[in-house]
Amino acid sequence: MKPSKRLDRIPPYLFAEIDRKIDEAKAKGADIISLGIGDPDTATFPNIVEKMHREIDDASNHNYPPYQGTKDFRQACVNWMKNRFGVELDPDKETVALIGSKEGIAHVFFGYVDPGDYTLVPDPAYPVYANATYLAGGEPYFMPVGPENNYLPDLGKIPGEVARKAKIMFLNYPNNPTGAVANLDYFKEVLEFAKKYDILICHDQAYCEMTYDGYVAPSFLQIEGARDYCIEFFSHSKTYNMTGWRIAWAAGGEKVLTPLKTIKSNIDSGAFKAVQKAGIAALETPQEKITELNEIYRSRRNIMIEGLRELGWDVGSPKATFYLWLPVPKGLNSAELAEIMLERAGIVVPPGNGYGPNGEGFFRIALTVDENKLREVVERMKKAGIHFNMASGAVY
Ligand SMILES: Cc1ncc(COP(=O)(O)O)c(C=O)c1O
Structure with missing residues (x-):
């Protein structure tokens, strides 16, 4: 076959x-x-494992979860965003639970990319951005990053005809595989570019809490007006040693998040409610x-x-x-x-x-x-x- x-x-x-x-x-x-x-x-931190032990016995966790994630999980995500970044989000409209951030990252392409559309993907990058573009029928335009540009895509080098046909730009700071970081000034430039060409910025925040020597990573959503152009993907995997649990979430304005929610509700049925409860415990882990x-x-x-x-x-x-x-x-x-x-x-x-x-x-x-x-x-x-x-x- x-x-x-x-x-x-x-x-x-x-x-x-x-x-x-x-x-x-x-x-x-x-x-x-x-x-x-x-x-x-x-x-995985003991507070999370202990929570899971309790929740797994509760039969009310055993049926299908809500597509968007449980209300209390989304509320915990929103609380965390407020405490960590000072960003206020609507838990019902501006967050969605994911079965690991890889799931949401791959699916967002199907919500935006038609055959022939470009996506703007850093090179090198986490391989899912380019591969999910191919799966959705799109064409990645590779934005080279290296020591010469501090691993930040040079927006001025993206040809206008590519930018006009691009639907998504993926960024990831702190970065896998390079360990590079970006500041809010750079994100502001990216936001202006996104507005000019009507492009969705997807910002992968898998490593935002894994920082050293006093460095604190910013959120793209801290910028005024960013939520209308940006989805951020947060993951429990690395921050709380939860890679096997498959729990994460995305945040962004209602309009930009809706296509991802629509794709997901037609493909998956959400993360186990007990895992979402454990995910809440994770978000409440003492710093x-x-x-x-x-x-x-x-x-x-x-x-x-x-x-x-x-x-x-x-x-x-x-x-x-x-x-x-x-x-x-x-x-x-x-x-x-x-x-x-x-x-x-x-x-x-x-x-x-x-x-x-x-x-x-x-x-x-x-x-x-x-x-x-x-x-x-x-x-x-x-x-x-x-x-x-x-x-x-x-x-x-
Ligand atoms: C940059 C980046 N994004 C996303 C992920 C996926 O993480 P998860 O699906 O476990 O949330 C990884 C995992 O290695 C990663 O390195």
């Missing part, structure tokens, strides 16, 4: 491919350290707990950066996310570096080109293993002769 044409342009999902390589290496007896997927390695978790990542970041500096990588410390985005040694491409790391050192890292063509020449490290493992990573790299200045055909 022939699969649909819309699948023709979808590359194998980056992490499915990485998992396959890990399985292969493990089958050969290799002792693998994976710095691959951004999946927290510590447990100290989040600060403690960030302290773990900050310390790991420092250990890894120090180790990398010994290996010749002169890189700065990201202010946010648990990712390090590193240039590959000269003479190698991203895939070759990833292959060498796996074969010679038993370390899994995603090659930068898995995040878009402009990610070539980089690789990503996720700080999702403990400090001892990170020290071991550095030792293994040293032993395997993997360092920044290794020339092509180097001693590995």
